Amino acid sequence: MSEALLTVSGLTMRFGGLLAVDQVEFEVRKNEVFAIIGPNGAGKTTVFNCVGGFYKPTTGAIVMGNKPITGLPSHKVARHGLVRTFQNVRLFKNLTVLENLLVAQHTHMETGLLQGLLKLPSFRHSEANAKKQAVQWLDFMGIREYANREAGNLAYGHQRRLEIARCMITQPRLLMLDEPAAGLNPQEKRELQALIDQLRREYGVAVLLIEHDMSLVMGVSDRILVMEHGKPIITGLPQEVRTDPRVIKAYLGE
Numbered sequence: 001m002s003e004a005l006l007t008v009s010g011l012t013m014r015f016g017g018l019l020a021v022d023q024v025e026f027e028v029r030k031n032e033v034f035a036i037i038g039p040n041g042a043g044k045t046t047v048f049n050c051v052g053g054f055y056k057p058t059t060g061a062i063v064m065g066n067k068p069i070t071g072l073p074s075h076k077v078a079r080h081g082l083v084r085t086f087q088n089v090r091l092f093k094n095l096t097v098l099e100n101l102l103v104a105q106h107t108h109m110e111t112g113l114l115q116g117l118l119k120l121p122s123f124r125h126s127e128a129n130a131k132k133q134a135v136q137w138l139d140f141m142g143i144r145e146y147a148n149r150e151a152g153n154l155a156y157g158h159q160r161r162l163e164i165a166r167c168m169i170t171q172p173r174l175l176m177l178d179e180p181a182a183g184l185n186p187q188e189k190r191e192l193q194a195l196i197d198q199l200r201r202e203y204g205v206a207v208l209l210i211e212h213d214m215s216l217v218m219g220v221s222d223r224i225l226v227m228e229h230g231k232p233i234i235t236g237l238p239q240e241v242r243t244d245p246r247v248i249k250a251y252l253g254e
């Protein structure tokens with residue numbers, strides 16, 4: 001059994017009187033695809049927001065490798081190798097496709113503002129390198145021909161791919177995808193499944209996935225956590241989860 005990469009324990013998030021996440025526990029292992037599913041409002045995105053440093057959890061511990069990251073802001077969480085996409089695509093819509101990938105790398109580049117202003121060789125070198133990386137990722141995602149187009153003008157499926165490229169270019173250890181198949185057509189969904197498989201195989205990344213599309217979830221996940229009303233109801237293999245009466249009840253209401 002492979003080692004834990006991300007360990008979440010006793011995670012609770014309260015919004016006023018609402019317990020959006022209630023004692024959620026799970027671990028994501030190295031190179032694993034781990035999915036969180038559950039009906040609308042179950043608390044899935046709130047788990048992402050806590051893990052990714054967008055919310056400070058009410059209680060609980062989040063550990064990446066052996067480093068506690070609970071309560072760190074998202075840019076610091078990213079430095080631990082954990083990055084995410086959003087349920088609603090968030091790109092710099094007025095920047096070009098290529099620029100979106102260059103911006104993403106800046107936070108991870110070693111060279112600072114001073115080197116940039118002085119245009120020192122180290123800065124020019126890293127700029128050239130950043131561009132090379134960006135173009136490679138555009139190639140990989142099949143969207144290189146749109147490099148100089150405004151990101152907001154891309155077809156929706158391509159925006160989703162660009163968002164994943166923007167994560168991958170920072171070389172994460174854990175990629176968090178919040179409903180990546182939403183709004184995609186059946187062909188694009190099949191391509192997304194192949195893409196997730198390829199990312200974990202070729203880049204060794206682990207994936208934490210929130211998704212409503214059952215065919216994608218069952219096809220791509222190693223293990224699945226089912227949530228309902230903020231609570232974890234079962235964690236298991238796809239075939240275990242699919243046939244669990246509690247899961248069927250959560251989805252069908254009886």
Ligand SMILES: Nc1ncnc2c1ncn2[C@@H]1O[C@H](COP(=O)(O)OP(=O)(O)OP(=O)(O)O)[C@@H](O)[C@H]1O
Nearest residue numbers: 015018020038039040041042043044045046047087
């Ligand atoms: N910032 C917030 N302030 C107050 N309540 C919130 C906030 N964020 C989420 N909630 C509430 O927490 C609950 C869980 O929401 P969450 O977005 O995590 O669900 P979800 O499982 O991602 O649902 P969906 O499948 O519809 O995306 C909902 O009742 C939601 O209204």
Ligand SMILES: [Mg+2]
Nearest residue numbers: 044045046087
């Ligand atoms: Mg959500």
